[in-house]
Amino acid sequence: MFLAVFVISGIGAALAALLVIAERVITNYGDVDIDVNNGGRKFTIRGGDSLLESLTAQKIFIPSACGGRSTCGYCKVKVLEGGGTVLPTEEPFLDGAERKNGIRLSCQVKVRSDLRIEIPSFLLAVREYTCRCEKIIDQTYDIKQFDFKLLEPDIIKYKPGQYVQLLTPKYEGNSEEVYRAYSISSDPNDNTRFELIVRRVASGICTTYLFDHLKENDKVRINGPYGEFYLRDTGAPIVFIAGGSGIAPIKCILHDMANQQNKRRAVFFFGVRGMKDLFLFDEMPEFEKKLADFKYVPVISQPEPDDNWTGATGRVTDIAAAYLEKQSDAKDHECYLCGSPGMIDSSIEVAAQYGIAQDKIYYDKFS
Amino acid sequence: MNTGNYFLHLLVILFASIFTENMLLARFLGMCSFLAVSRQVKTAVGLGAAVVVVMTFTVMLDWLAYRFVLQPFGIEYFRFILFIIIIAAFVQFLEMAIERYSPPLYQNLGIFLPLITVNCAILGASLFMVIREYDFVESIAFGLGSGLGWMLAIIAMAGIRQRLNNARIPYGLQGPGIALIIAGIMALIFIGFTGVLAGQ
Numbered sequence: 319m320f321l322a323v324f325v326i327s328g329i330g331a332a333l334a335a336l337l338v339i340a341e342r343v344i345t346n347y348g349d350v351d352i353d354v355n356n357g358g359r360k361f362t363i364r365g366g367d368s369l370l371e372s373l374t375a376q377k378i379f380i381p382s383a384c385g386g387r388s389t390c391g392y393c394k395v396k397v398l399e400g401g402g403t404v405l406p407t408e409e410p411f412l413d414g415a416e417r418k419n420g421i422r423l424s425c426q427v428k429v430r431s432d433l434r435i436e437i438p439s440f441l442l443a444v445r446e447y448t449c450r451c452e453k454i455i456d457q458t459y460d461i462k463q464f465d466f467k468l469l470e471p472d473i474i475k476y477k478p479g480q481y482v483q484l485l486t487p488k489y490e491g492n493s494e495e496v497y498r499a500y501s502i503s504s505d506p507n508d509n510t511r512f513e514l515i516v517r518r519v520a521s522g523i524c525t526t527y528l529f530d531h532l533k534e535n536d537k538v539r540i541n542g543p544y545g546e547f548y549l550r551d552t553g554a555p556i557v558f559i560a561g562g563s564g565i566a567p568i569k570c571i572l573h574d575m576a577n578q579q580n581k582r583r584a585v586f587f588f589g590v591r592g593m594k595d596l597f598l599f600d601e602m603p604e605f606e607k608k609l610a611d612f613k614y615v616p617v618i619s620q621p622e623p624d625d626n627w628t629g630a631t632g633r634v635t636d637i638a639a640a641y642l643e644k645q646s647d648a649k650d651h652e653c654y655l656c657g658s659p660g661m662i663d664s665s666i667e668v669a670a671q672y673g674i675a676q677d678k679i680y681y682d683k684f685s
Numbered sequence: 686m687n688t689g690n691y692f693l694h695l696l697v698i699l700f701a702s703i704f705t706e707n708m709l710l711a712r713f714l715g716m717c718s719f720l721a722v723s724r725q726v727k728t729a730v731g732l733g734a735a736v737v738v739v740m741t742f743t744v745m746l747d748w749l750a751y752r753f754v755l756q757p758f759g760i761e762y763f764r765f766i767l768f769i770i771i772i773a774a775f776v777q778f779l780e781m782a783i784e785r786y787s788p789p790l791y792q793n794l795g796i797f798l799p800l801i802t803v804n805c806a807i808l809g810a811s812l813f814m815v816i817r818e819y820d821f822v823e824s825i826a827f828g829l830g831s832g833l834g835w836m837l838a839i840i841a842m843a844g845i846r847q848r849l850n851n852a853r854i855p856y857g858l859q860g861p862g863i864a865l866i867i868a869g870i871m872a873l874i875f876i877g878f879t880g881v882l883a884g885q
Contacts, residue, residue, distance in 0.1 A: 322760040326767060329754065333774040344781045402788050430788075 351432045354378065359442060369395070369433065370424040379444040379541045380437065381483060383497055386425035393424045396436040401427045438546075446541045447474060447482075451534055452511065457597040460518040461563055462529060463503070466511060466538070473509045474542070476502060478574035479549060479567040479654075481682070482542030484514070486524040489531050498524035499544065501656070501682065503566035505573040517563040547656070547682040549574070554652045554678070555583040555645075559638055559665050561657030562590060565598065567682055568656060576608040585613040585641060589634025589661065592618060593625035615641075635664045642672040649673035655681035695826045698819075702830030705879055708806045709838040710872040715806030719839055720864050722800070729843035733836030735797040737829065739779065740810050743772045744828030747811040748821055761815075768811045776802045806835055841871065 347365025352372065354360070363372055370386050370393050373379075384390035391411035397420050404412065408423045427433075453465040468474055476482075483497040504513040519525045532538070549556075549571050558568045565588055575584070586605075590596050595618075602614045617634040621627035630637045642648040653669045655662045662681045669679050708714050715736070722732045747768045755761050780798040784791045801807060810831045814824045845867055854863050 322758060322763060325754065325758055325760065326763050329750070329767060330770050333770060337774055337777055340778055340781060344785045347785075403792060405792060428784075 347430050350429050352376075352429070353432075353434045355436055355439060355442070356434075358439065363429070365429045365431070367429055368425050369397075369401075369422075369427040369429055369435070372429050373424065377446065378437070378441060379446065379483070380424050380441065381497070381499065381544055382425060383499075384425075385494060385496055388423060388426055391423065394421050395424045395427075396420050397422045397427060397433065398436060399434040400431045401433065401435075402430070440544070440546070443475075444541055444544065445471065445474075446539065447471060448537060448539055449512075451532055451536050451538060454532070454534060457515065458595055461515060461595075461597060462518075463513055463515050464528060464532070465504075465513045466540075468510055468512070469537070474512060475509060476506070476543035477548035478502075478506045478570040479547045479682075480543035480545040481547075481567070482512070482514075482540045483544065484524060484528075485539040485541075486527045487538075489527055492523050492527065494523075496523050497541075498522075501545075501547075501567035501570070502543070503569045505577070506570060507573070507577050515563045515566040515569075545682065547654070547680055549654070550652060550680070552652065553582060554650055555647065556585070556654065557638060557642070557651050557669075558584065558586040558654045559634060559657070559661070560586070560588055560655070561634060561661045562595065564657035564661075564682070564684065566656070568654065569598070569601070571654070572605045572609070572612070575612075576605060579610075581610040583611045584609065585615060587615045587617055587630075587634050587638045587641070589617045589619065589637075589657070591620055592622060593627055633664075634661065635668050638665065639668045639671070642668070649675075651678070653679040653681075655679065657684060659683050695823060698823055698826045699830040699833075702827050703834040703837065704875065705881060706831075707834040707838060707875050708809060708831045709835050710868070710875040712806075712809060713872075714809040715804045715835060716868075718800050718804055719835075719842065719868070720861055722797070723839050723842040723846055723864070726840060726843045726847060728797075729839045730836075731793050732797040732800065733832075733839050735794050735801055736804065736806065736835050736839075737832035738794075739772075739776060739798070739801050740807055740832035740835070741825065741828040742779075743768075743775055743807055744810050744814055744824050744831075745821070746771050746775060748814060748819075748824045751815060752821075764812070764815060765808075768808055772807055772811075773802050806831070838871065842867065 345366045349362050350365040351360065351362050359378065361376055363375070368386060370380055370382060380393045380395060382390060382393040388407045394416070401420070401422050404417060404422065405426050408426050411423055412421060447468055448470045449466040449468045451464060452467045455463040457463050479501070481499045481501040483499050486492070486496050486498060488495060500514040500516055502512045503515045504511065516525060516528055518529050547567055560568050568586060572586070588602070596616055606612055606614055615630055615637065617630040617632065617637045618625070618627050619633055621631055642651065645651070649672060651674055653665065653674055655665045662683050666679055666681070702708070705711070709716070709719055718732060723729050750767055750771055751761070751764060755764055755767065776798050783794065810828055814827055819827055846864065849863065858866070
């Protein structure tokens, strides 16, 4: 009996050892050169991992929410050379034009040979940060503000309007580490800290962590900044439209405009459903004083009778349309939109209606 | 038994395991992947081919392990655990090798390999081989035949299910319900082969 157990365990161990050796020998792809953005960054690594893992190891952070399981479709990069064919696991995430242009999901591309890839240049500036939660503020019944102090590195450089990705650690009821994106909403003057405004998502992995588990003085890890949502340096009048927690990047931009003494004409339509969803009662009107030509217009779509709401009522896009109607230079406006996909799509329609060119409409869609 | 007769005998084993003793439709082994991955003919072909390869080779390996390890030590009762370990290791190895040396093949076949590690048809083939006391060459014929039979069944199933997309199926029977009924009918059809070959 003892011999039997010994023999079977021996065979098991031998097979395991064989597999380990095989993995060393077979999956050894040797040294591989990766060229990012035509010489923008070059490095040599050992092949065998996925492109996403290899880039992360080099501190190049590609946005990814699912952690490399090919379910979120965010980690797209352009592979110019050496990526092999598109895998069945990627197909659902790539449309015809993307396939033609060599766009791939970096989590599915295996680094086997020399690679030449292209990524948006701002991604090369992305760093990983450790920070400490300084303060958690209830803004509404389902929106909280989180203030973070940077620890390592101790400052963050970003364009007002950009977002960071927060690493959700494992906690009770969640067995996977995922990243979720949140826009920075604080005054960019103080680059040693930043704040995020987060709306609770029912059974959302990260918001559940932030709302139920994160405590003041806890440490979290983020990476960033990401995104092309920032104020363009022109003289054009501005229309900001946001819904709910979409106010975050716009608040950051407004802080920056106030710091720069920006004199551009600007108006901000902030749409919420009811009085109970409205927040930042003091801060937002404050910008009207700080900025030369700025108007803040909160819009409630479904006010209750006892809200005693006297401000704008209706859909935020309709109120914005009414404003543009009155402007003689409506078509010269730049539009900055942040909120739900539905709100953004109808805002784009409104902007187009008043002759605002597509390339002057900038948005940050929540998904 | 002379060589010609032996060869004929092998052919009988091969065809018997494809048709009359079809692993899926006569023994109902490997049902889970059969039902899960039979929505499209293309993927069914990939999975079927992977099963053929894995079954043929694992039957060979398991035969060697049985003959030269388990029997000499008199520990045949350990065959379940040993066979499963060998199958898992082999599949792992095969996946690594295919991914390394043939990316196109990996794309078509390799992604199904992890599914096969726990496919009971694979283990079933090795266990039947022991029960029926096949010699090494007979085992190869049996493994290959069983794999081909499984592939045949899943491709047929996928073909039927693709047609079913256009059929009006009662609500309560949609999905696995109708698939099981079809599997049952296919099994009845395969009973028609009974007695054609008396190889077992």
